[in-house]
Amino acid sequence: MRKRHVVLDDIDRRILAALQADGRTTIQALAERVGLTTSPCLRRVRLLEEAGVIRGYVAVVDQAAVDLPVSVFISIKLERQREEELDRFAATVSRWPEVMECYLMTGQRDYLMRVVCADLPAYERFLKEKLTRLDGVASIESSFALEQVKHTHVLPLR
Amino acid sequence: MRKRHVVLDDIDRRILAALQADGRTTIQALAERVGLTTSPCLRRVRLLEEAGVIRGYVAVVDQAAVDLPVSVFISIKLERQREEELDRFAATVSRWPEVMECYLMTGQRDYLMRVVCADLPAYERFLKEKLTRLDGVASIESSFALEQVKHTHVLPLR
């Protein structure tokens, strides 16, 4: 899982595009699609995996179908922005399973995160039992997503 | 791909958890892990797929490794909020590959989206050539992610 910077050529990008669309394509089908035979195709896939370009293969589960229809975006400002405080905050929220994404933002140097939950009471529980119990949080601002217009994992290669 | 509401039991949830961690587990390993034999395990997986609970299987590609290190969150307010305008906006941005996520938000009824790009110039191109060319956009506000603290696809089942 090296993170050394890998130079990708056109075939690599086509492999990645195909695997982003279907993570279960067989090497044979993949090879055919990108214009290789199976051996070099498999070799490339393994290299991409080892280099960390492919981080893994996952099943995409429908949020609503597992009764987690609510996405909340939360903006959080910390009282102090010392490195140590930021790291501690980041480590803590990373451990919470409700947090799907969390970013350190420019500007006010605050965090933006997306939290999923079953309903409003569940969200309130998350707030009361977790977020508001953290030290050093200056402000919390929540906005609710009414509708998921788009949600993809497919990166625009090139 | 029915969206009829499916009732999931404990075994289903464990199957989903396992497949969210590794979308390529063999049915055998999966069956062993959830305490079934392969036949009923495979049956359940197929049902979950057909019911749309499992939307698909994908390779997770590292954003930075494919030279798309920048995530930008964009808040967009529309001039009018008629159904028709909202739909047209949603349909258009859904087609742009740079847009990874887009949500219709409560409150001001505006949109929040995450766009990925290679660098600032690329983002400016996206703004100039796409976003600002749309009709009916009242305001655009961008915030940049400095750092991805967490990004997961694993939903907190139960």
Next chain:
DNA sequence: CATGAAACATACCTCTA
């Protein structure tokens, strides 16, 4: 290209709510 492993399709039995 050959080989072993896994997926897949089936058919049939068992148990129980």
Next chain:
DNA sequence: TAGAGGTATGTTTCATG
């Protein structure tokens, strides 16, 4: 007795060296 799991078997397809 319908529904879910288990057993068994044969075929096909794939990964891999």
